[in-house]
Amino acid sequence: MPGLIGRDPKEAFDLLRNHLAVLLNGTITDARLSLIHLRNEERAQISFRQGQISIAAPVFANDLYLYIGQNLRVTRQLDRTWKLRTVEYRYRVQGTPGLEDDDCLRWEYVAREIRDTKHCRHHFHLEGEYTLGPRRVIPLHEVHLPSGWVTIEEIIRFLITEVGVRPKDPRWETLLQESEEVFKRWTGRDI
Amino acid sequence: MTVMSLIRSEVTETGSLAREEVLSLIGEEARLVGLTAEQAMAKLASGVPVRGYIWEDISLLASLLSE
Numbered sequence: 001m002p003g004l005i006g007r008d009p010k011e012a013f014d015l016l017r018n019h020l021a022v023l024l025n026g027t028i029t030d031a032r033l034s035l036i037h038l039r040n041e042e043r044a045q046i047s048f049r050q051g052q053i054s055i056a057a058p059v060f061a062n063d064l065y066l067y068i069g070q071n072l073r074v075t076r077q078l079d080r081t082w083k084l085r086t087v088e089y090r091y092r093v094q095g096t097p098g099l100e101d102d103d104c105l106r107w108e109y110v111a112r113e114i115r116d117t118k119h120c121r122h123h124f125h126l127e128g129e130y131t132l133g134p135r136r137v138i139p140l141h142e143v144h145l146p147s148g149w150v151t152i153e154e155i156i157r158f159l160i161t162e163v164g165v166r167p168k169d170p171r172w173e174t175l176l177q178e179s180e181e182v183f184k185r186w187t188g189r190d191i
Numbered sequence: 192m193t194v195m196s197l198i199r200s201e202v203t204e205t206g207s208l209a210r211e212e213v214l215s216l217i218g219e220e221a222r223l224v225g226l227t228a229e230q231a232m233a234k235l236a237s238g239v240p241v242r243g244y245i246w247e248d249i250s251l252l253a254s255l256l257s258e
Contacts, residue, residue: 010207036216036255039207043255047248052219054248067244069251088254090247099223100243114254 002188004084009074012084013037013044016072020046020152023179024057027156027172028165029066031057042082044072056097059159061166066159067092068152071114084186087111091155093163102141103127107150119144149189153180210256217252220245 006012017035024033034049047069048057056065071088088111094104106125110117123144130138153176159165160172169175183189208216214228221231223245232253234241 037207039209045251071251099245102242
């Protein structure tokens with residue numbers, strides 16, 4: 001069975017946090033990912049933090065900022081190890097570090113066990129409106145555009161190839177591919 | 192000092208926190224938008240539209256505390 005497994009909850013959370021931190025710091029940002037593990041419980045959150053406050057991290061040699069937030073859970077296996085899964089993610093790319101800046105691209109996922117919504121669990125938002133046919137104006141910040149599972153690797157790839165973020169390492173593509181291989185082993189998911 | 196080096200020097204990794212400490216973190220972030228932790232969580236629960244990544248983070252932290 002694939003899975004990101006730890007001998008205890010904190011070890012499983014640290015494995016993911018450390019993996020993502022190395023990937024992000026090797027490719028697009030120097031900001032450090034923080035892990036907040038709710039002590040003695042099976043839950044944790046990761047995001048970039050400056051002191052105690054979360055930040056939208058500056059990406060390398062660009063004027064864009066990236067917020068990453070994930071809520072994680074672990075469940076105990078029959079062999080007494082702990083298996084991790086992401087139950088929520090929020091990725092946001094914005095043009096300022098402003099904490100209430102809403103002019104951004106947003107990718108989100110919320111598992112049904114966290115919030116039982118009717119809309120697509122994996123979705124995308126952006127600002128503005130789209131006119132669909134003669135009578136419908138769709139507010140793009142409100143509707144949940146289906147996206148499928150979006151990995152942090154794909155966000156990094158998007159930033160480098162589409163919006164001019166300069167990779168910190170010329171081997172960025174290899175780093176992403178290696179990270180995606182690890183993701184496949186952990187999740188059993190194809191990307 | 193560049194923004195990048197500032198980030199590198201000041202961001203600290205956080206470890207295991209008690210529920211009260213997570214609530215305190217929510218309070219720190221809520222203060223930035225002029226609210227207490229309790230007011231921020233009530234606002235999220237009410238479904239009132241909120242703006243910005245700080246609310247994403249408050250929401251994720253609040254979700255950590257929920258049963």
